[in-house]
Amino acid sequence: xxxxxxxxxxxxxxxxxxxxxxxxxxxxxxxxxxxxxxxxxxxxxxxxxxxxxxxxxxxxxxxxxxxxxxxxxxxxxxxxxxxxxxxxxxxxxxxxxxxxxxxxxxxxxxxxxxxxxxxxxxxxxxxxxxxxxxxxxxxxxxxxxxxxxxxxxxxxxxxxxxxxxxxxxxxxxxxxxxxxxxxxxxxxxxxxxxxxxxxxxxxxxxxxxxxxxxxxxxxxxxxxxxxxxxxxxxxxxxxxxxxxxxxxxxxxxxxxxxxxxxxxxxxxxxxxxxxxxxxxxxxxxxxxxxxxxxxxxxxxxxxxxxxxx
Amino acid sequence: xxxxxxxxxxxxxxxxxxxxxxxxxxxxxxxxxxxxxxxxxxxxxxxxxxxxxxxxxxxxxxxxxxxxxxxxxxxxxxxxxxxxxxxxxxxxxxxxxxxxxxxxxxxxxxxxxxxxxxxxxxxxxxxxxxxxxxxxxxxxxxxxxxxxxxxxxxxxxxxxxxxxxxxxxxxxxxxxxxxxxxxxxxxxxxxxxxxxxxxxxxxxxxxxxxxxxxxxxxxxxxxxxxxxxxxxxxxxxxxxxxxxxxxxxxxxxx
Numbered sequence: 001x002x003x004x005x006x007x008x009x010x011x012x013x014x015x016x017x018x019x020x021x022x023x024x025x026x027x028x029x030x031x032x033x034x035x036x037x038x039x040x041x042x043x044x045x046x047x048x049x050x051x052x053x054x055x056x057x058x059x060x061x062x063x064x065x066x067x068x069x070x071x072x073x074x075x076x077x078x079x080x081x082x083x084x085x086x087x088x089x090x091x092x093x094x095x096x097x098x099x100x101x102x103x104x105x106x107x108x109x110x111x112x113x114x115x116x117x118x119x120x121x122x123x124x125x126x127x128x129x130x131x132x133x134x135x136x137x138x139x140x141x142x143x144x145x146x147x148x149x150x151x152x153x154x155x156x157x158x159x160x161x162x163x164x165x166x167x168x169x170x171x172x173x174x175x176x177x178x179x180x181x182x183x184x185x186x187x188x189x190x191x192x193x194x195x196x197x198x199x200x201x202x203x204x205x206x207x208x209x210x211x212x213x214x215x216x217x218x219x220x221x222x223x224x225x226x227x228x229x230x231x232x233x234x235x236x237x238x239x240x241x242x243x244x245x246x247x248x249x250x251x252x253x254x255x256x257x258x259x260x261x262x263x264x265x266x267x268x269x270x271x272x273x274x275x276x277x278x279x280x281x282x283x284x285x286x287x288x289x290x291x292x293x294x295x296x297x298x299x300x301x302x303x304x305x306x307x308x309x
Numbered sequence: 310x311x312x313x314x315x316x317x318x319x320x321x322x323x324x325x326x327x328x329x330x331x332x333x334x335x336x337x338x339x340x341x342x343x344x345x346x347x348x349x350x351x352x353x354x355x356x357x358x359x360x361x362x363x364x365x366x367x368x369x370x371x372x373x374x375x376x377x378x379x380x381x382x383x384x385x386x387x388x389x390x391x392x393x394x395x396x397x398x399x400x401x402x403x404x405x406x407x408x409x410x411x412x413x414x415x416x417x418x419x420x421x422x423x424x425x426x427x428x429x430x431x432x433x434x435x436x437x438x439x440x441x442x443x444x445x446x447x448x449x450x451x452x453x454x455x456x457x458x459x460x461x462x463x464x465x466x467x468x469x470x471x472x473x474x475x476x477x478x479x480x481x482x483x484x485x486x487x488x489x490x491x492x493x494x495x496x497x498x499x500x501x502x503x504x505x506x507x508x509x510x511x512x513x514x515x516x517x518x519x520x521x522x523x524x525x526x527x528x529x530x531x532x533x534x535x536x537x538x539x540x541x542x543x544x545x546x547x548x549x550x551x552x553x554x555x556x557x558x559x560x561x562x563x
Contacts, residue, residue, distance in 0.1 A: 029403055032402045032403050033401045033402045033403040034401070034402060035401070035402040037402070152412070152413065152416065152424065153416065153421075155405075155409070155413065156413040156416055158401065159401050159405065159410065159413060160394065160396075160399075160401075160413070162361070162364065162366050162392070162394050163392055163394055163413065163414075163464070164413070164416075165364065165365060165366055166364050166365075166387060166390055166391075166392040166474075167387055167413065167414065167416040167417045168385065168387030168388070168416075168417050169416060206403065210403055210404050213404055214404050214406055214446070214447065214448040215404065215405060215406040215409055215446075215448070216403055216404065216405040216406070216409050217409070219403050219404055
């Protein structure tokens with residue numbers, strides 16, 4: 001353990017993992033609440049175009065990805081808020097176009113090589129540079145400030161948008177803000193788990209936590225804690241076992257989800273038993289005319305009529 | 310012509326469409342202070358769209374809308390309105406407690422400031438009014454349909470609104486909850502609140518209703534005292550011929 005912490009690159013990797021472990025579920029919970037769990041996945045696809053543009057113009061792929069991903073997220077939000085019936089088709093075009101465009105741009109760029117896009121698709125947390133870490137920390141701080149600070153407002157718009165509008169909240173502005181935060185998170189998490197698995201870190205800790213929670217506040221707190229734990233454990237495990245960190249983190253999160261959902265049912269039953277009297281286990285109401293049908297009823301006229309038929 | 314107190318809702322010649330299909334074709338609707346107005350009509354007659362234009366989630370293409378005498382574009386006093394949307398569930402993709410859902414109704418009061426003691430007390434009062442205070446810590450997804458509806462009504466009441474707008478509050482609600490809703494509504498009316506209700510049938514709320522506005526194909530077909538047995542019109546297979554449809558409907562409040 002101490003040997004692992006003595007390397008600079010491991011210190012940076014663990015710090016990045018903590019930051020992403022906090023930010024991804026902090027934003028992801030609102031997407032899950034709105035039943036848009038796969039939105040982060042789409043943004044990951046769109047971000048590939050940003051990475052491609054970064055390669056072509058020889059600028060930082062991370063900042064290019066932030067820019068393109070924010071544009072993509074705003075487009076997705078506008079499509080969603082207009083409630084267009086063909087909205088899913090528009091989103092499909094955006095996702096596939098983003099992915100195809102990204103690969104094409106990378107192949108055209110000077111740095112085109114076998115591994116150049118790989119590190120963005122699957123993450124490369126061990127190569128996080130000090131400048132990367134600063135960017136991750138700055139963006140992460142903004143995301144956390146917004147998603148935790150505006151918890152009641154964002155909860156309201158994701159719970160019931162029409163009602164939120166009647167409370168006088170600037171619903172459209174908040175929706176766009178949330179979309180931008182999700183886009184920023186995707187690009188922040190890109191280095192840690194990779195664009196293809198970004199959405200998992202936004203969604204899996206949340207759905208794992210909510211197996212055991214009843215309130216939104218507890219779900220948010222537990223999912224952030226879970227995000228940090230699986231990110232740290234995934235990076236540590238990948239160091240010791242020499243496997244890529246992104247898949248290790250995601251598989252660990254899914255394992256936690258499986259364990260939590262297995263213990264959720266007995267826990268809910270115990271909670272229920274502690275509460276009010278649940279009533280008899282079997283129905284104790286008997287319908288008239290059906291009581292103990294195979295014995296005494298055979299002697300009554302009704303019973304005989306039934307047999308005759 | 311000048312009202313001493315402006316009406317809570319005044320809609321004039323409202324035209325609106327959804328998905329390119331005209332739904333409102335020039336509706337007039339007024340809710341005076343303290344008045345309980347029921348909006349009735351068959352499925353697709355424009356009841357819900359009328360309510361959605363009043364709260365601003367469906368834009369008006371023509372016509373005017375004033376809330377408490379203020380043109381909609383300038384209206385900011387959202388704390389005066391309590392809204393109960395039409396829906397089958399209060400649950401979303403993430404668990405939330407009854408208290409968390411009802412607390413969102415307090416946003417116009419505390420805004421960006423922290424949720425304080427008096428906000429918490431208001432939530433307790435609203436939950437007590439609908440008989441759900443003992444379930445405050447439970448998840449909304451674990452409640453029955455009628456109990457969820459009571460939670461949504463508590464959420465609308467938590468800011469003590471001057472105007473309550475309810476879209477089919479009785480849909481899918483068990484008899485016990487219907488009685489609680491009727492009692493709650495009676496208390497709100499006694500407090501002086503105006504109410505705009507979308508209903509499929511008058512049902513147990515009939516004695517509370519001052520005026521019924523019946524819509525048909527996006528037009529007002531009746532505006533006057535509630536017609537007894539209006540509920541028949543909502544039954545499937547009923548021929549929607551309304552006794553008032555052929556002549557100019559009586560307008561109590563022009």
